[in-house]
Amino acid sequence: MIKIIDLEHEYKKDNNESIKTLNKVNIDINKGDFVSIIGHNGSGKSTLAKHLNGLIIPQKGEVIIDDIKVIDDNNIWEIRRKVGMVFQNPDNQFVGGTIEEDIAFGLENIGFPSKDMMERINYAAGKVGMGDYLKRPPHKLSGGQKQRSAIGSVLAMEPDYLVLDEPTSMLDPKGRKEVIEVLRTLNKQDKMTILLITHFMDEVVYSDKVIVMDKGNIVLQGTPKEVFNNKKMLKSINLELPKAAILQEIIANKGINFKDEVLTKEDLVEELWQLF
Amino acid sequence: MIKDITIGQYIYKDSLVHKLDPRTKILASMFFMFGIFLINDISEYVFVLILSALTIFMSQIPIMKILKGLKPIFPLMFLTVIMNMFFTQGEVIFNWAFITITREGVYLAGFMGIRIFFLIIFTSLLTLTTSPITLTNGIEGLLTPLKRFKVPAHEIAMMMSIALRFIPTLIDETDKIMKAQKARGADFESGNIIKRTKSLVPILIPLFISAFTRADELAMAMEARGYRGDEGRTKFKELKYRLTDIIIIFIFTLILILLFIRKIAL
Amino acid sequence: MAVILENVYYKYDVEDNTNIEYGIFNINMNVEQGKTVGIIGKTGSGKSTLMQHLNALYLPQKGKVIVGDFIVDKKSKDLRNLRKKVGMVFQYPEDQLFEETIFNDLAFGPKNLGLSKEQIEKAIRGAMADLELDFDSMKDRSPYQLSGGQKRKVAIASVLAMNPQILVLDEPTAGLDPKSKKDLLNLLISIKNKRNLTLFFVSHNMDDVFLLTEYIYVMCDGRIVFEGSTEEVFKENTKLRELDLGVPFSVEVLELLEKRGMYKGPLKPMELEELADLLVGIIRGKND
Numbered sequence: 001m002i003k004i005i006d007l008e009h010e011y012k013k014d015n016n017e018s019i020k021t022l023n024k025v026n027i028d029i030n031k032g033d034f035v036s037i038i039g040h041n042g043s044g045k046s047t048l049a050k051h052l053n054g055l056i057i058p059q060k061g062e063v064i065i066d067d068i069k070v071i072d073d074n075n076i077w078e079i080r081r082k083v084g085m086v087f088q089n090p091d092n093q094f095v096g097g098t099i100e101e102d103i104a105f106g107l108e109n110i111g112f113p114s115k116d117m118m119e120r121i122n123y124a125a126g127k128v129g130m131g132d133y134l135k136r137p138p139h140k141l142s143g144g145q146k147q148r149s150a151i152g153s154v155l156a157m158e159p160d161y162l163v164l165d166e167p168t169s170m171l172d173p174k175g176r177k178e179v180i181e182v183l184r185t186l187n188k189q190d191k192m193t194i195l196l197i198t199h200f201m202d203e204v205v206y207s208d209k210v211i212v213m214d215k216g217n218i219v220l221q222g223t224p225k226e227v228f229n230n231k232k233m234l235k236s237i238n239l240e241l242p243k244a245a246i247l248q249e250i251i252a253n254k255g256i257n258f259k260d261e262v263l264t265k266e267d268l269v270e271e272l273w274q275l276f
Numbered sequence: 277m278i279k280d281i282t283i284g285q286y287i288y289k290d291s292l293v294h295k296l297d298p299r300t301k302i303l304a305s306m307f308f309m310f311g312i313f314l315i316n317d318i319s320e321y322v323f324v325l326i327l328s329a330l331t332i333f334m335s336q337i338p339i340m341k342i343l344k345g346l347k348p349i350f351p352l353m354f355l356t357v358i359m360n361m362f363f364t365q366g367e368v369i370f371n372w373a374f375i376t377i378t379r380e381g382v383y384l385a386g387f388m389g390i391r392i393f394f395l396i397i398f399t400s401l402l403t404l405t406t407s408p409i410t411l412t413n414g415i416e417g418l419l420t421p422l423k424r425f426k427v428p429a430h431e432i433a434m435m436m437s438i439a440l441r442f443i444p445t446l447i448d449e450t451d452k453i454m455k456a457q458k459a460r461g462a463d464f465e466s467g468n469i470i471k472r473t474k475s476l477v478p479i480l481i482p483l484f485i486s487a488f489t490r491a492d493e494l495a496m497a498m499e500a501r502g503y504r505g506d507e508g509r510t511k512f513k514e515l516k517y518r519l520t521d522i523i524i525i526f527i528f529t530l531i532l533i534l535l536f537i538r539k540i541a542l
Numbered sequence: 543m544a545v546i547l548e549n550v551y552y553k554y555d556v557e558d559n560t561n562i563e564y565g566i567f568n569i570n571m572n573v574e575q576g577k578t579v580g581i582i583g584k585t586g587s588g589k590s591t592l593m594q595h596l597n598a599l600y601l602p603q604k605g606k607v608i609v610g611d612f613i614v615d616k617k618s619k620d621l622r623n624l625r626k627k628v629g630m631v632f633q634y635p636e637d638q639l640f641e642e643t644i645f646n647d648l649a650f651g652p653k654n655l656g657l658s659k660e661q662i663e664k665a666i667r668g669a670m671a672d673l674e675l676d677f678d679s680m681k682d683r684s685p686y687q688l689s690g691g692q693k694r695k696v697a698i699a700s701v702l703a704m705n706p707q708i709l710v711l712d713e714p715t716a717g718l719d720p721k722s723k724k725d726l727l728n729l730l731i732s733i734k735n736k737r738n739l740t741l742f743f744v745s746h747n748m749d750d751v752f753l754l755t756e757y758i759y760v761m762c763d764g765r766i767v768f769e770g771s772t773e774e775v776f777k778e779n780t781k782l783r784e785l786d787l788g789v790p791f792s793v794e795v796l797e798l799l800e801k802r803g804m805y806k807g808p809l810k811p812m813e814l815e816e817l818a819d820l821l822v823g824i825i826r827g828k829n830d
Contacts, residue, residue: 041690041719053500077502085500092490093497097286097408097441104409104512109502111510135288139444142585153501170717172585172746173788199719240720243749243791243814250818256825265791269798275825276804344555449637455599456638459630460700461622461654478650481640485686 002029002052002083002161002195007061009047009216021047023216025061029195029209031160034187036196036204039213040238045197048213049165052195053083066160081110084159088166090146091138099125099141100134103153110157124156125149127190128182144175148182155186162186163195168203176203202242205263212239225261244268285444286407292520293335293405298414300521305402307528312394314535316387328397335405345400346393353392360385408440410513417515430506438494446487453482543627543707543740547571549605550595566592566764568605573757578734578741580751580772583761584786589744592761593710596742597621597628609708626655629706633713635697636690644670644696645681651704662703669702672733691722695729702733709734710742715750727753752776752790752811760785776811792817799824 009022021044029035039045050056051063054076063070065082087093096102103121112120125131128148138146147167154162164183168176180203186192196203204210210227212220214237220227228234228245235241241249248262248271258271288294293301312324332339346353366380403411416433423429454464457478464475553565566588573579581589594600595607598614598621607614612624632638641647648669652662670677673695685696698714714730715723727750734741743754751758751772758775759766762785768775776782779789779797789797790811799805804824812820 040721055496055500077504080500080502085497087493087497087500089490089493091445092493095438095441095494095498095501097437098288101407101409101512105498105503106501108509108512109504111508114510114512114514117510117512137286137444138441139448157502169719172716173748174584174746174786201720238721240724247795247814247818247821250814251822254818254822256822265795265798268795269802269804272799272804272821272825273802452632453638455594456630456632456635457650458599459597459625459628459632460638460651460704461625462650463622463654478638478640482637486637 001031001066002027002193003062003064004028004048004051005062005064007048007051007058007063009044009051009056009059021216022051025216025218027211027218027221029161029193031193032187032191033209034184034194034196034207035209035211036198036207037211037213038198038201038204038239040199042215043213044216045213046165049085049163049195049197052161052163053085054079055085081157082159083161083163084154084157086147086150086154086162086164086167088169090143090150090170093150094138094146098135098137099130099149099152102138102149103156106153106157120156124152127155127186128152129178142175143171144178147171147175147179151179151182151186155192161193161195163197165197166199167196168198168200176200180206201240202264205242212237224263228261228263285404287337287341287404288407289336289405291334291336291405293331293401295520296524297515297517297521298406298410299417299515300517300524301402301406302411302414302418304524304528305398307532308398309395311532311535312391314532314539316383320535321390324394328394328401331401332397335401337401337404342397342400342404346396349392349396353389356392357385357389360388403440408437411440412437413511413513413515430509442490445490446483449486450479450483453479543610544575544608545571545573545596545708545740546608547595547605548608550592550602550607551604552591552595552600552602554591562763564588564764566595569766571759571766573740573742575740576738577757578743578755580755580758581742581744581761582746582748582751582758582787585746587761588764589761590712591764593630593712593742593744596708596710597625597630599630622655626704627706628708628710629701629704631698631701631709631711631714633716635701635714636685636693639685639693639697639700642684643682644675644685647685647696648700648703651700655704665703665705666699668705669699672702672736673699673729675699691718691726694718694722694726698726698730702737706739708740708742710744712744713746714743715745715747730754746788748776748782748788748790753813760787773810777809779809795821 004025004027007022007025008020010018010020012018025048037045037048047056051058051070052065054070057072058070065079068075068079070076070079094102095105100121103124104117107117107120121134122131125134128151130145130149130152133141133145141149168179171179183194183196184206187194196207198204205224207224210222210224211218212227212234219237220230220233228241231241231249242263244262244265244267247268248258256275259274260271262268262271315321315324332342361377361381362375364378364381364384366378368376369379369382370377406414412433415436416429419427419429419432458464462475462478464472467475547569550569551567553563569592581592583589591600595602596609598618601614601616601618603616609624609627612627614624639647641650645666648666649662652665657665667677670680675695685693688696711730715726718726731754733739743751745751755772757769758772759769760775760782761767767785768778768781776789776793779793782789792812793809795817796805796809800809
């Protein structure tokens with residue numbers, strides 16, 4: 001389990017003015033959960049993510065991964081094996097010249113035996129549906145394929161947690177869908193714990209828990225339905241609701257109320273069916 | 277045009293050349309390069325041509341792909357040829373105003389042109405048939421004995437592999453920025469040298485900035501995946517000399533030695 | 543300014559292990575002055591190559607591109623006059639910013655066109671105002687210190703400062719957060735109207751395409767596979783899916799309703815307000 005207790009972070013700008021990017025953040029993430037963190041650029045969500053595998057060491061407060069506290073450089077390697085991380089730009093995290101080399105890079109780093117590498121690479125690439133592309137160089141892959149293979153590269157190292165920092169923000173709708181589907185399957189079939197950081201509302205509807213951040217604070221936390229129920233709060237921090245939820249609101253204004261919050265078009269049609 | 281550069285590109289084929297140990301390929305290429313600077317006889321160049329053709333054929337890389345890689349190097353080749361042609365002392369065969377061409381100059385120019393041609397062909401072939409990581413594994417392997425003398429073999433190899441990996445990415449990016457500035461009316465083609473150099477600023481600055489961002493993000497991604505230098509690292513593809521490698525190195529060494537002897541003997 | 547493409551053909555010299563031909567083949571288009579057209583197609587279908595023909599970043603190997611009274615074919619020269627007319631906003635246009643101040647960056651285009659100092663400043667003021675960037679407080683700032691959304695606006699302003707009559711937008715909102723995205727789209731619509739531009743809009747987001755365009759060209763493998771008014775094109779939901787493209791949200795909802803037998807009628811794209819009315823109508827109609 002990941003425990004974040006009273007985490008604070010601030011940085012100094014050139015003019016010595018300090019800016020608080022995280023303010024008393026408390027989060028619990030259970031094994032097997034799919035947790036989403038949503039917020040605008042500058043809400044502190046990426047800073048939070050970087051705390052989870054020791055890319056940033058806590059200034060104040062604690063980050064505890066399975067009873068190991070992230071304190072200093074001495075234990076971050078242990079932490080980085082537990083927490084795998086995928087970043088935003090698909091090009092800038094592709095180290096190898098081909099997919100198999102890229103997956104191998106992480107394995108080489110952790111001293112994985114050479115003779116077993118190919119088997120592990122095949123396994124990881126298969127998990128993200130890239131098994132047929134092992135020899136492809138990055139510039140011959142679509143954005144979605146690159147991000148999936150980045151996920152594969154991390155999976156090969158068998159982490160306990162997978163943290164993804166806006167993995168879809170540079171992808172086209174098709175690529176976005178591919179990546180989200182891979183994540184959902186990993187969570188459901190392999191019970192992988194996933195922490196997805198995003199600014200797309202429609203990506204969080206399938207999570208077990210949604211955390212909404214604004215200006216370094218957690219402003220809402222709960223199941224997707226609980227969170228989307230707070231339409232006023234979401235609007236006040238300028239987050240856009242999923243289209244189905246907006247539609248529900250317009251329909252409610254016309255005097256027709258649904259029983260439950262709708263998040264997806266399927267929910268919406270289901271509610272309409274009930275009234276039909 | 278900028279997309280035609282083949283150095284740094286890798287084409288996967290299941291060929292004999294691809295399967296060679298990278299150390300063999302690097303050594304053979306180096307011997308080859310020494311070799312072409314040792315020879316200055318047409319018949320020997322024919323031999324080199326046959327050797328190159330044979331290697332290209334065995335590599336299964338389309339010949340056009342390799343020839344296209346030469347295109348961007350033409351200005352350099354041209355310049356070398358011109359320099360040699362006009363500035364070599366010797367028996368004058370053409371003289372007009374301040375232009376003097378000597379017999380020696382023509383020979384030297386021809387040879388230099390041919391040498392650069394082969395040089396590029398062989399380096400292209402090396403990178404076309406060897407994936408960047410394998411290539412750098414090879415370099416690392418060859419440098420490892422020097423670690424004793426504090427040569428950072430692993431770091432050099434890692435830097436090279438990343439540079440090679442990002443060449444296609446940066447070429448695409450250069451192409452895009454160039455087009456964007458052209459669309460804003462920039463002109464890279466006309467004017468004198470100073471004006472042309474100046475016109476590159478709108479390309480170079482965005483390119484540098486993006487390269488720095490990339491470097492920064494890549495460093496973070498590498499660290500997140502547990503990279504901490506050479507320590508405790510295993511290798512995906514362990515290098516192993518096989519019989520073919522030994523034969524190839526033997527052949528190339530022999531050729532080089534023979535050329536040496538001939539050169540000294542003449 | 544109208545744009546006409548006649549049998550435009552451009553084939554890339556690519557050698558890989560496949561027999562796929564890359565490029566664009568026999569493209570015909572006729573876009574009247576002031577229209578907004580969408581170009582859709584999956585990644586690699588030739589959209590960008592096609593758009594780059596509009597201001598002669600590529601010269602057609604066969605056929606011609608006619609922009610106003612300027613005709614581009616494979617031998618065209620002196621393209622500055624054309625580039626003045628056609629503004630190109632590439633994907634992630636902020637990557638092209640290079641000057642120390644926003645003013646200088648915006649001046650790059652107009653300067654290349656040989657405008658006078660006064661004309662340049664006027665053009666910059668106009669472009670910045672259109673993108674809701676405050677001239678006085680921002681002109682001396684560095685473009686690199688801005689947020690992602692602001693940088694994007696400056697980059698678009700740098701194209702608008704050349705006062706083009708045709709504007710090509712290639713995924714102008716890619717990578718922005720939803721708020722900046724929505725703001726920018728609205729701005730682009732108002733700029734289009736205010737400047738009476740002919741607009742080409744390339745996007746993967748079908749809801750955005752629906753919102754902005756009145757006519758759509760659908761591309762696949764370098765060819766225009768079908769075209770029509772925005773409404774007509776989005777009715778072809780099966781065809782679009784076959785081409786790996788999506789449909790607007792409203793069409794998706796209507797499809798689901800149709801499956802359940804709750805709706806029989808055209809799968810027409812519409813805005814949320816109109817869709818809500820339709821849904822309310824369905825429920826009320828049934829219950830009455």
